[in-house]
Amino acid sequence: MALxxxxxxxxxxxxxxxxxxxxxxxxxxxxxxxxxxxxxxxTSLPFTSHVCDVPSRTVETSPKELMKFxxxxxxxxxMEIAADSLYKSKLIRGFCHLYDGQEAVAIGMExxxxxxxxxxxxxxxxxxxxxxxxxxxxxxxxxxxxQGGCSKGKGGSMHFYKKDSGFYGxxxxxGAQVPLGxxxxxxxxxxxxxxxxxxxxxxxxxxxxxxxxxxxxxxxxDLPAILVCENNHYGMGxxxxxxxxxxxxxxxxxxxxxxxxDGMDVFAVKQACKFAKEHALKNGPIILEMDTYRYHGHSMxxxxxxxxxxxxxxxxxxxxxxxxRIRKLIFAHDIATEKELKDIEKEMRKEVDEAIAQAKESxxxxxxxxxxxxxxxxxxxxxxxxDRKEVRAVLP
Amino acid sequence: MATVFGATSxxxxxxxxxxxxxxxxxxxxLPGRKASFLVVxxxxxxxxxxxxxxxxxxxxxxxxxxxxxxxxxxxxxPGHELLLFEALREGLEEEMARDxxxxxxxxxxxxxxxxxxxxxxxxxxYGDLRVLDTPIAENSFTGMGIGAAMTGLRPIIEGMNMGFLxxxxxxxxxxxxxxxxxxxGQFKIPVVIRGPGGVGRQLGAEHxxxxxxxxxxxxxxxxxxxxxxxxxxxxxxxxIRSDNPVILFEHVLLYNLKERIPDxxxxxxxxxxxxxxxxxxxxxxxxxxxxxxxxxxxxxLVNKGYDPEVIDIRSLKPFDLHTIGNxxxxxxxxxxxxxxxxxGGIGASxxxxxxxxxxxxLDAPIVCLSSQDVPTPYAATLEEVTVVQxxxxxxxxxxxxx
Numbered sequence: 001m002a003l004x005x006x007x008x009x010x011x012x013x014x015x016x017x018x019x020x021x022x023x024x025x026x027x028x029x030x031x032x033x034x035x036x037x038x039x040x041x042x043t044s045l046p047f048t049s050h051v052c053d054v055p056s057r058t059v060e061t062s063p064k065e066l067m068k069f070x071x072x073x074x075x076x077x078x079m080e081i082a083a084d085s086l087y088k089s090k091l092i093r094g095f096c097h098l099y100d101g102q103e104a105v106a107i108g109m110e111x112x113x114x115x116x117x118x119x120x121x122x123x124x125x126x127x128x129x130x131x132x133x134x135x136x137x138x139x140x141x142x143x144x145x146x147q148g149g150c151s152k153g154k155g156g157s158m159h160f161y162k163k164d165s166g167f168y169g170x171x172x173x174x175g176a177q178v179p180l181g182x183x184x185x186x187x188x189x190x191x192x193x194x195x196x197x198x199x200x201x202x203x204x205x206x207x208x209x210x211x212x213x214x215x216x217x218x219x220x221x222d223l224p225a226i227l228v229c230e231n232n233h234y235g236m237g238x239x240x241x242x243x244x245x246x247x248x249x250x251x252x253x254x255x256x257x258x259x260x261x262d263g264m265d266v267f268a269v270k271q272a273c274k275f276a277k278e279h280a281l282k283n284g285p286i287i288l289e290m291d292t293y294r295y296h297g298h299s300m301x302x303x304x305x306x307x308x309x310x311x312x313x314x315x316x317x318x319x320x321x322x323x324x325r326i327r328k329l330i331f332a333h334d335i336a337t338e339k340e341l342k343d344i345e346k347e348m349r350k351e352v353d354e355a356i357a358q359a360k361e362s363x364x365x366x367x368x369x370x371x372x373x374x375x376x377x378x379x380x381x382x383x384x385x386x387d388r389k390e391v392r393a394v395l396p
Numbered sequence: 397m398a399t400v401f402g403a404t405s406x407x408x409x410x411x412x413x414x415x416x417x418x419x420x421x422x423x424x425x426l427p428g429r430k431a432s433f434l435v436v437x438x439x440x441x442x443x444x445x446x447x448x449x450x451x452x453x454x455x456x457x458x459x460x461x462x463x464x465x466x467x468x469x470x471x472x473x474p475g476h477e478l479l480l481f482e483a484l485r486e487g488l489e490e491e492m493a494r495d496x497x498x499x500x501x502x503x504x505x506x507x508x509x510x511x512x513x514x515x516x517x518x519x520x521x522y523g524d525l526r527v528l529d530t531p532i533a534e535n536s537f538t539g540m541g542i543g544a545a546m547t548g549l550r551p552i553i554e555g556m557n558m559g560f561l562x563x564x565x566x567x568x569x570x571x572x573x574x575x576x577x578x579x580x581g582q583f584k585i586p587v588v589i590r591g592p593g594g595v596g597r598q599l600g601a602e603h604x605x606x607x608x609x610x611x612x613x614x615x616x617x618x619x620x621x622x623x624x625x626x627x628x629x630x631x632x633x634x635x636i637r638s639d640n641p642v643i644l645f646e647h648v649l650l651y652n653l654k655e656r657i658p659d660x661x662x663x664x665x666x667x668x669x670x671x672x673x674x675x676x677x678x679x680x681x682x683x684x685x686x687x688x689x690x691x692x693x694x695x696x697l698v699n700k701g702y703d704p705e706v707i708d709i710r711s712l713k714p715f716d717l718h719t720i721g722n723x724x725x726x727x728x729x730x731x732x733x734x735x736x737x738x739x740g741g742i743g744a745s746x747x748x749x750x751x752x753x754x755x756x757x758l759d760a761p762i763v764c765l766s767s768q769d770v771p772t773p774y775a776a777t778l779e780e781v782t783v784v785q786x787x788x789x790x791x792x793x794x795x796x797x798x
Binding site for chain 1 (some may be wrong): 531539540556570578582584616667
């Protein structure tokens with residue numbers, strides 16, 4: 001079948017045309033979506049490692065997977081941009097941290113693991129939630145504080161959770177999710193699940209002490225914890241070289257192995273996560289540093305241009321954008337035409353708009369919801385909050 | 397007549413009028429959390445005979461001597477005698493045997509046996525994966541315990557001293573307390589955070605902290621304080637079985653308290669207060685070590701002709717306003733004796749709660765005796781004055797009852 005070696009450099013890629021065969025190479029989109037013929041490509045950059053072996057640069061994929069990646073990333077991109085305009089029209093309030101530019105990390109990770117593996121991240125969680133199986137309706141309802149949201153409207157942008165597919169949030173205080181993630185890994189080891197936990201944090205949170213504490217404990221107890229630093233080079237407004245004496249976050253584990261990955265290349269991410277999962281199940285914790293970039297500011301209240309130049313942002317968008325990379329690969333392998341990809345993007349836009357419209361109709365939470373879920377009604381006792389009035393505890 | 401909160405259909409027999417407990421069939425481990433056990437409340441108020449009997453069993457000073465205990469338990473009752481830390485260990489062991497998801501993590505809980513011997517022997521029995529020695533990293537191992545609880549394990553996190561838990565305050569407040577709410581009910585955090593606190597014997601300022609006040613405004617957690625071997629074991633078991641995060645406050649000086657506890661399995665209710673001594677003239681609300689100071693003062697007060705009603709509130713969050721309210725309606729005077737700090741302490745909250753709910757029943761303003769708002773000094777004389785002493789309690793009651 002059509003195999004091609006693709007070494008993609010910055011912009012003008014010397015794409016090798018696939019070897020011709022008698023088969024027609026121009027496939028229609030619908031056929032490509034089911035086509036699982038293997039294609040071999042190389043990641044954009046080789047991996048760099050610390051105290052461990054490097055995974056191979058060569059990745060196997062298929063037209064089906066390429067189309068899926070494109071579709072999912074386009075959806076995520078569209079969702080974040082829609083969230084941007086919803087915020088500006090004051091339907092989303094508070095803090096809204098957008099993930100556009102970093103989609104490859106979420107998608108690549110999902111492709112390498114199962115829903116039984118756990119992911120936990122900080123507040124930039126909209127796309128990770130979507131990747132874990134959340135629906136657009138749940139995302140937008142939660143962002144607008146409606147009942148239909150994944151946390152019933154009580155969590156907000158920073159508190160997305162999906163227990164049934166192993167997505168543990170969604171945390172406002174950065175750094176705190178890493179010990180939680182190591183706890184998830186501990187539970188996985190305790191129950192002998194043969195699954196792993198990916199605990200994501202940013203370059204800003206990488207300087208938190210509890211990370212190193214948790215890493216120490218995970219290494220001592222051999223926990224299947226994978227710490228992923230999504231290094232988008234800015235901790236809110238502080239560049240990484242101003243916050244960390246040693247910005248080589250993958251090396252900071254010292255005795256824990258680390259891998260530096262091009263976070264804008266979804267295949268590199270997928271390969272690294274696969275490698276890390278195998279490693280963690282055998283040898284304990286490992287650190288992955290994803291070199292990625294966010295186009296928006298830290299959050300919606302940050303223009304994102306006071307601490308970096310617009311040229312830098314547009315430069316990255318031109319040269320390293322994850323969706324563009326997939327688009328070029330799709331064209332290089334003649335999997336779909338430009339029009340077909342544009343149609344997909346339009347379809348994603350429509351899906352997002354429909355979800356927003358539906359979410360706008362979802363009602364606000366009932367006032368009685370203020371007091372639900374404070375305590376679990378377990379142990380058979382009714383709990384009314386700290387000041388129980390004269391009603392006696394009701395036991396079963 | 398013992399008051400029993402019946403659970404399921406298990407045939408319950410009330411043995412005699414003076415027994416305040418029931419004999420349960422011994423339990424094997426159950427898959428679900430069905431409440432087929434009995435929660436026994438010492439509702440001594442309902443049984444006038446139980447009052448004096450209970451008072452006879454009273455341990456009136458903080459560290460019981462052997463002679464006292466032997467005299468108190470002279471009439472042979474079924475049960476076995478043990479010290480408070482052994483009672484905690486028994487409760488812990490029973491729950492670990494019953495439920496394989498229960499695990500303990502803390503500093504020196506495993507091979508060392510626990511700094512106060514509460515977990516002695518458990519590591520040999522259950523192995524390193526269930527009794528985990530952690531490095532000195534409270535913030536992260538508390539976080540790890542909470543993360544493990546999110547998946548369904550039931551970890552018990554031991555702080556070697558409650559003061560060390562300040563390092564983990566972010567995890568306790570933000571993640572432990574709030575996750576059930578912010579996830580819309582998806583996750584429950586059945587974690588128990590326990591450890592000794594309170595003023596000991598000249599341990600110094602940083603190891604003699606009374607931190608109940610810091611945790612009390614965290615939504616989503618429950619706080620209990622144990623004071624006798626009986627309620628220590630019962631509360632430990634209840635806390636482990638509870639699906640909510642529970643902070644169990646123990647006291648350094650109470651670990652060697654000796655009492656006879658029943659052989660049968662029992663669980664205390666997490667939200668209920670304990671009636672220690674029913675009375676008529678004044679309600680004294682207390683918890684943890686101050687209970688013993690209060691009982692010592694009670695002896696003096698009885699000699700002087702007063703009849704104090706002493707309630708060990710046990711549940712620091714939420715308050716058992718039902719029991720407290722009934723008592724206030726009876727006596728119309730309230731004295732709160734606590735070891736917590738004066739400013740923003742448990743007593744302060746309790747005063748506000750009682751005033752809000754039972755203002756019409758009060759004949760006098762609520763008096764709250766708490767520790768002084770100072771770091772605990774090292775010198776013995778100064779340390780003694782930092783906490784409330786029985787003499788002060790007697791004076792306060794006399795003033796209140798004028």
